[in-house]
Amino acid sequence: MPKIYVLHENNEWTDHLKLRLDELNLPYELWHLDQGMIDLSIEPPEGVFYNRISASSHTRDHRYAPEYTEAVLAWIERHGRTVINGTRALRLEVSKVNQYMALENAGIATPKTLVAVGKKNIIEAAKALGQESFITKHNRAGKGQGVQLFHSISALEDYVESPNFDPPVDGITLIQQYIKAPEPYIIRHEFIGGKFLYGVKVDTSEGFELCPADACSIDDMFCPTADSDRQVKAKFEILENYHPDFIDRYESFLQDNNILVAGIEAISDGDGNVYAYDVNTNTNYNSDAETKVQRFAMLELAKYLEKQLAEHR
Known part of the structure; x- marks a missing residue:
């Protein structure tokens, strides 16, 4: 029976997706690709493969997870399986140089x-x-x-x-x-299925560590998202009625690079010029911000994977 296969290296960043897949009663299997073994002479199982490997894997002592995942993805793609965020997306995830060259090629400005x-x-x-x-x-x-x-x-x-x-x-x-913004925030643009879902205003007044995942606030010293002092002013705020003109260009960029799930972070300078500076293909979502506006990206992602699995069948 075909399944949804989630390729990842961080259990905490996968928990919310598991809950939504269970909620929709979807068949799935998690492949933790910190290490492992594959036989290239056999075929991969039938199903939809969703890649969630992160560029920060080495900070969790998973130094070779991206390299191993690229080998696994090459094997899966060779057999024509449905892949969400395949080898091209992974190469952009682990190299900002590749990101900037692809963004500039799409006519999207990046910082010098x-x-x-x-x-x-x-x-x-x-x-x-x-x-x-x-x-x-x-x-x-x-x-x-x-x-x-x-x-x-x-x-x-x-x-x-x-x-x-x-x-x-x-x-x-x-x-x-250094792009000096008139106010201390950036906007993270979330996309599922290559289509814009919502924009998140992220407070940068306390630094550049901008991971929105709930797990980051628990035990990750490199990635704080919330503490008692920040409850007064939310670090993450989903913007309502936000759809800037450049979104079409962002969607075209994702399509051209075979990226289906992503967060693109951008900043504006004092003259209103917008610069994209990060493409995150292992995007996470902040539950507090979503609860406030009742929009749940992991649920939308699970529904998208459900649709892909139905089409695969």
């Missing part, structure tokens, strides 16, 4: 970015950027890992040569134009 490998070249890239304030981030990251704001080259030099320097897992550091 330089790529550097090696501490000396990080400093040289910051000098070449030629801006008083700039951001560094990891090419393969997630959860805001490696994102830091600097206001001088000397501050960057001190950091790079200090014991606190956090080297990126793939060796690639991005030095990026």
